[in-house]
Amino acid sequence: MAKPQHSWGLAPETPASPRTMRTLRKIQSHQVLSTSNALIAQTQASRASESYSTDHESAGLPGAATRARAHRRARSNSDAATREAAAAPPTATHRRPARKTGSGIGLKRSLLENFLRDGPPNGDPREGLQELKYLVLSSRVDADGDGMSPYRIYLWLILLDIPPMPTDDYLALIHRGRSPAYAKIRNDTFRTLATDPLFKRRVTEASLIRLLNAVAWKLHDSKPKPRSRPTSSRRREMELLVNTPPSIAEETTFGGELESINSGATSDSAIYVQGMNVLCAPFLYAARSEVEAFALFHYFVTRECPGYIRGAMDGVHKGLRLVDRCLEVVEPKLAAYLFSKGMHAELYAFPSVLTLCACTPPLPEVLHLWDFLFAYGPHLNILCIVAQLIRMRDMIFESPSPNKILRSFPPLDAREIIALTVLIVRKIPEDLYAEMINHAK
Template identity: 85%
Template sequence: MAKPQPSWALGASEQDAPASPRTMRTLRKIQSHQVLSTSSALIAQTQSTRQVGSSGAGSEPAANPGATTRTRGHRRARSNSDAAAREAAATQPATQRRPARKTGSGIGVKRSLLDVLLRDGPQSANLHEGLRELKYLVLSSRVDADGDGMSPYRIYLWLILLDVPAMPTDDYLALIHRGRSPAYAKIRNDTFRTLATDPLFKRRVTEASLIRLLNAVAWKLHDSRPKPRSRPTSSRRREMELLVNTPPSIIEESTFGGELDKVNNVTTADSPMYVQGMNVLCAPFLYAARSEVEAFALFHYFVTRECPGYIRGAMDGVHKGLRLVDRCLEIVEPKLAAYLFSKGMHAELYAFPSVLTLCACTPPLPEVLHLWDFLFAYGPHLNILCIVAQLIRMRDQIFESPSPNKILRSFPPLDAKEIIALTVLLVRKIPEDLYAEMINHAK
């Protein structure tokens, strides 16, 4: 058997012959082994050089610097995306390097009192005192947020203030997987117009997420409706025939009569699954939340517990709120109210969107979020006085205009700090009976 010749001893024809796949795999394995071996040797050499350099300042350089240069050629080249930064870091003196910035709750990070209270909880075991302190901090100091109104803990503040329990994600997904609700067509007619001129909202919230959330709320409201009772069976009709000669009072106290009255009452007080304007009321929840589940839990709780009258029937709660705007304005600013009434300008003509959406229809959105911090802390009913406060801040423009309708057609941009400060002053001027109506007008 002939001894195999090395590659340099083969002829030209044999060198030009293509290598077999097995030979190529063997060559790749050998090359990979050489690269790994070279990298390991380079790492070991670098570590030994650092150790020698740290032992004394007069250490000698490596005996063969060319070997190091050759071994570096086998290393895998990195991308040039951070080449400039690495070169600058290498040339920058050690004395000018900035210390590593600490994040989270470490030393050197300034945290507000509101942030500390939310993270650590109240110092005492009294939850009522802790909640009172939390509300006071919301009033005295604004929630820390960036220029877009985003805060890392605002959504948790809302969940605490509204006392919304945690919701499993699977429950929300089950509502999504049910498909289109009976109110889907109405929802699609409104979602594309939701805060259409607000670039912050359009950049963060998609129309698809808004449709999913409103459709899930519609399914939830649909499921909460009582199912209509079936007609009495033949045996039940016979029992009713036996009661023909029975006094009416006894018939009314029967089980069937009570159930019929209950069904009739529910039918008259039944609420739709979606009304126009719910899309705008839902928008700040989606903008501030970290997930659709959080936004859904907050929004569903709000429309069913805090302001069910806003979405019931003909929006009776909204119309009550509009009448309260006129009455409160007449008490705190009688001259301004008289001027508007003389021009035929009642709140129903200009304040309907502001009452229904808790001023979310008035930009900018970051100021809306700050205003909602205050409303959720001390009650959404104070939105009535927030609208009155906006009218008072527009007082000079309204008096100078012969047609206030043009001015009130669109309110000026919100200034949450000024509106909240003025609202706190207006609360003292409202009689107790009128204030009680404000609290219950949306129920």
């Protein structure tokens, strides 16, 4: 895989633990999103946030004008860079085609791209990561109409802190042939985003099969090996141990083995579950090579949401319960109405939780939503689903059968969903937010 042009690291040379550091960053993201109004000030013209803030001022949320006046940037260096970039004339070598999207947004996009290329101005990776997150939050990644961006994949690799992967490692997995999950994979890949012409035009089914099959081999290799069958002498010792009082058995070296054998305890991690094909699709669509997509997808399912790919999918079911609980906190009337109709999240939000909303078109908006989720934590997908329900509340209240409306969510609007998510995250209690962070583990 071609190494990204950026070379600055995002973690200290001797981190305590990658998982611990990632969890701390997620908790810090909650604090930033709960106290910062950077996005709110820039999206106050959004219809969703205006409607929501107007209807909820009585519930304690400040109005958009008050939030805009209270907005202050904490880092003056980035402000200075913005003013200098605005004052400096564009050079001929870096001039890009003009886009009629507003000078402010165009400037932010240029700053984001330059930041990825040059790294943090002061050379501090920690402060640079926070500034990078702010740029993602306050502006969209510059992309064409199909959602393609030359630097988005590098942004994801940085935000998830994934090192370059040798191409030979991926090819070695491909050359192993069919994995034990190959038949299940082939049964799902042809249906992956079948109605999305953008995905079908860019990603072939063959590449999707190769990547999922390689991930299945990788997960298969990481599963614990089965224990060898005890020999005759050890079997007799264990038979004697069965008749030993439990207090003595616990002090015997065979106690752990006997308990494991009697209970048949094995790892319940699957090497493929239905839905992984849809979760994998945006990675392949945005990546510049299969190796990049493989590195991102394998990291994501093993580090960010291993609970989503277990045989029982317990992480997904926890996420569904969290959707209901968060909706009760943010929109109690809407939650009560849905519950009175027997409509809990497990009936309509399962695909959205499992795939991080990748099941809802259009795909370019999914990519913009994932920029935000990778910057501040994929656990915020729970609140993104709640935000979509809030945007649908008028239709839900007017319908005697909300299940018909919730069968398919309206097309994604990443900008409005992100703006609304930043608004409602302030209402989530810390203990509930901690459950959101850990629900997919």
